[in-house]
Amino acid sequence: MDSLVQVEALTMSYGSKLVQRDLNFDIRRGEVLAIIGGSGCGKSSLLRHLTGLQQPARGTVRYGAADINSEDPATVARLRRTFGISFQAGALWSSMTVGENVMLPMELFSNFTPAEREQRARDRLAQVDLADQFDTEPVALSGGMRKRAAIARALALDPELLFLDEPSAGLDPPTAARLDELILRLRVEQGATVVMVTHELASIFAVADRALFLDAETKTMTALDAPDELLAHGPEGVREFLRRGARA
Amino acid sequence: MSAAVPAPAEPRRSRAFLKKRPGWVTALGLRVRESFAEAQRTLLFIGEVALAFMALLRGKATLRWADVLWQIDQAGPRSVAIVSLVSGLVGVILAYMGAVQLQRFGAQSFIADLVTIGAVREVAALMTGIILAGRIGAAFAAQLGSMQANEEIDALRALGVDPIAFLVVPRVLALVLVAPLLTAFAALVACAAGWAVAAVIFGVPPIEYLYKSLQSLTLSHVLIGLGKGTVYCLLVALAGCRQGLHAGRSAQAVGEAVTASVVQAIIWIVIAASALTIALQRLGW
Numbered sequence: 289m290d291s292l293v294q295v296e297a298l299t300m301s302y303g304s305k306l307v308q309r310d311l312n313f314d315i316r317r318g319e320v321l322a323i324i325g326g327s328g329c330g331k332s333s334l335l336r337h338l339t340g341l342q343q344p345a346r347g348t349v350r351y352g353a354a355d356i357n358s359e360d361p362a363t364v365a366r367l368r369r370t371f372g373i374s375f376q377a378g379a380l381w382s383s384m385t386v387g388e389n390v391m392l393p394m395e396l397f398s399n400f401t402p403a404e405r406e407q408r409a410r411d412r413l414a415q416v417d418l419a420d421q422f423d424t425e426p427v428a429l430s431g432g433m434r435k436r437a438a439i440a441r442a443l444a445l446d447p448e449l450l451f452l453d454e455p456s457a458g459l460d461p462p463t464a465a466r467l468d469e470l471i472l473r474l475r476v477e478q479g480a481t482v483v484m485v486t487h488e489l490a491s492i493f494a495v496a497d498r499a500l501f502l503d504a505e506t507k508t509m510t511a512l513d514a515p516d517e518l519l520a521h522g523p524e525g526v527r528e529f530l531r532r533g534a535r536a
Numbered sequence: 537m538s539a540a541v542p543a544p545a546e547p548r549r550s551r552a553f554l555k556k557r558p559g560w561v562t563a564l565g566l567r568v569r570e571s572f573a574e575a576q577r578t579l580l581f582i583g584e585v586a587l588a589f590m591a592l593l594r595g596k597a598t599l600r601w602a603d604v605l606w607q608i609d610q611a612g613p614r615s616v617a618i619v620s621l622v623s624g625l626v627g628v629i630l631a632y633m634g635a636v637q638l639q640r641f642g643a644q645s646f647i648a649d650l651v652t653i654g655a656v657r658e659v660a661a662l663m664t665g666i667i668l669a670g671r672i673g674a675a676f677a678a679q680l681g682s683m684q685a686n687e688e689i690d691a692l693r694a695l696g697v698d699p700i701a702f703l704v705v706p707r708v709l710a711l712v713l714v715a716p717l718l719t720a721f722a723a724l725v726a727c728a729a730g731w732a733v734a735a736v737i738f739g740v741p742p743i744e745y746l747y748k749s750l751q752s753l754t755l756s757h758v759l760i761g762l763g764k765g766t767v768y769c770l771l772v773a774l775a776g777c778r779q780g781l782h783a784g785r786s787a788q789a790v791g792e793a794v795t796a797s798v799v800q801a802i803i804w805i806v807i808a809a810s811a812l813t814i815a816l817q818r819l820g821w
Contacts, residue, residue: 336690339694341690341693341694361698364696365696365697365698366696367696368693368694368695368696369695369696371694373691373694373695375687375690375691376687377686377687379686379687379688379690379691380688380691381683381688381691381692382682382683382686382688383679392695393695396695396697397695397696438691441691
C-alpha cells in the first residue's frame with residue numbers, strides 16, 4: 289500500500305506542556321489505522337494535528353508534497369475537502385437540522401441539485417441508522433446519535449480519508465458493531481482510508497489494520513503494527529493494554 | 537436527622553489562586569503585554585473580516601443569503617420594541633431637560649430644534665448602538681462562543697470553510713443593513729416623544745413644534761445620524777463576533793466572551809462617537 293500521509297518528527301504541546309514528541313509514521317492508502325493509548329496521552333490532539341486544526345511545536349504532516357501546516361489557506365482548504373472528520377462530541381452545527389448538517393458540505397462543495405443533496409443525505413443517515421432523524425434538531429439527539437450523525441456528515445462528500453474521534457464510545461454494543469461494519473464497508477467499497485482514535489478495544493481488533501500506540505508516560509509512540517501482532521509481540525505496556533480487549 | 541447531614545464543604549480553591557502573586561511591576565508588564573496581544577488579535581480579526589468582504593465584492597466568495605436574512609430578522613424587527621421604549625424615554629428626557637432650561641428664557645418653542653437635531657444627529661444612533669450591543673452583540677458572542685466550545689467552528693475549518701466568511705460576514709452585513717433603519721426609527725420615536733412632552737407639559741402648540749422641527753432638520757443631520765448609527769452597529773457586530781470566535785472552550789469562557797463583547801462594543805461606540813462628533817463639527821458638517 290502506498291503512503292497517503294507522512295508524519296515526521298511531530299512534536300505536540302500546549303504552551304510549555306509537552307503532549308507527545310518525535311512521532312514518525314505514515315498512513316497508508318486504504319488502511320484502517322487506530323490511534324490508541326491511555327486517557328490524556330494525546331490521541332485527539334494527534335488527530336487535530338493530522339487535520340491541521342492545531343499547529344505542531346515541531347515536525348511536519350505531509351499529504352504528498354503538501355505540508356498541511358505551512359501551505360497557504362486556499363491549498364489547506366482544498367486538501368481538507370478530501371477529508372471527512374467526525375469529532376468526539378459530534379460537533380453538529382446546532383442551528384441546523386441533522387439533514388441540513390449532512391447536506392451543507394454538498395451545498396458548499398458539490399454540484400448536486402437540492403433534490404440530489406437531500407437524497408444523498410438521507411442515504412448517509414440511513415447508513416448510520418438515523419434515517420428517521422433527517423428533520424431533527426441536533427439538541428434532540430442522544431450523545432450516540434450525535435456521533436452517528438457526525439459520521440454521516442463526514443461521509444457526505446465521499447471522502448478519500450476519514451478521521452474519526454472515538455466513533456463508538458458511548459454506543460450500545462449492537463450499534464458499535466454496526467459502525468465497525470460500516471467502517472469496513474467504506475474501506476472495501478469506496479477504498480477509503482480511515483484513521484480512528486479509539487478506546488474500544490473490540491473495535492480495534494475488528495476493523496484496524498494497524499494500531500499506533502501513544503504512551504502517556506514516555507510521551508511518544510511506542511508501537512505501530514497490526515493489533516494481533518502487537519498483542520502477541522508488542523512491548524509489555526502495549527500488550528497489557530490490548531490484553532484487556534482480547535479478553536473482553 | 538440534621539446531624540446526619542454533613543455541612544457542605546467549603547469549595548476548594550484552585551492552585552492557581554494559591555500561587556504567589558507577582559509584584560506590581562511584573563503584573564503591570566504582563567498586563568501591558570497581554571493588552572498588546574489582544575489589540576493585535578483584534579486588528580488581525582478586523583483585517584480578516586475586511587478581506588472576506590473584499591473577496592465577496594470581487595465575486596471570489598459566496599454568501600448564504602438565508603443566513604443574512606435570518607440575522608436581519610433577529611437584529612431588526614425583533615429589536616423594534618426595545619428600541620422604541622428606550623428611544624421614546626430618551627426623547628422625553630431630552631425634551632424635558634431642554635424645556636426646563638429654555639423656559640427660563642421664554643424660549644420653550646425651541647424644544648423642537650433641540651430634540652430634533654439632538655435625536656436625529658446624535659442620540660438615536662448612540663442609543664441604537666448601545667441597545668444592539670446588549671441585544672445582538674452579546675448574542676453574536678454567545679452563539680459563536682458556544683460553537684467554539686462545541687467544536688462546531690473546528691468542524692467548519694475541517695471542511696475547508698473559512699469561519700469568518702461563513703459566520704462573521706453574514707452577521708456583520710445584517711447589522712450594517714439594519715442599522716440605518718433602526719436608527720431612523722429610533723430618531724422618529726424620540727422626536728415623537730419630545731413632541732408629546734412639549735405639547736402636553738410645556739404647552740407648545742403641536743403644529744408649531746412640527747413646523748420648527750422640520751425647519752431645523754437638514755439633510756446633513758439625517759445623513760450624519762444614519763452614518764453614525766451604521767458605524768456603531770458595525771462596531772457592535774465586530775466586537776461580538778471577535779469575542780465569540782476567540783472564546784475559550786468552556787461555559788465560563790463563553791460567559792466571559794459575552795461580557796467582553798458588550799464592554800468592548802460600548803467602549804468602541806463611545807470612542808467613535810467622540811471622534812466623529814469632533815471631526816464632523818470641525819469640518820463644519
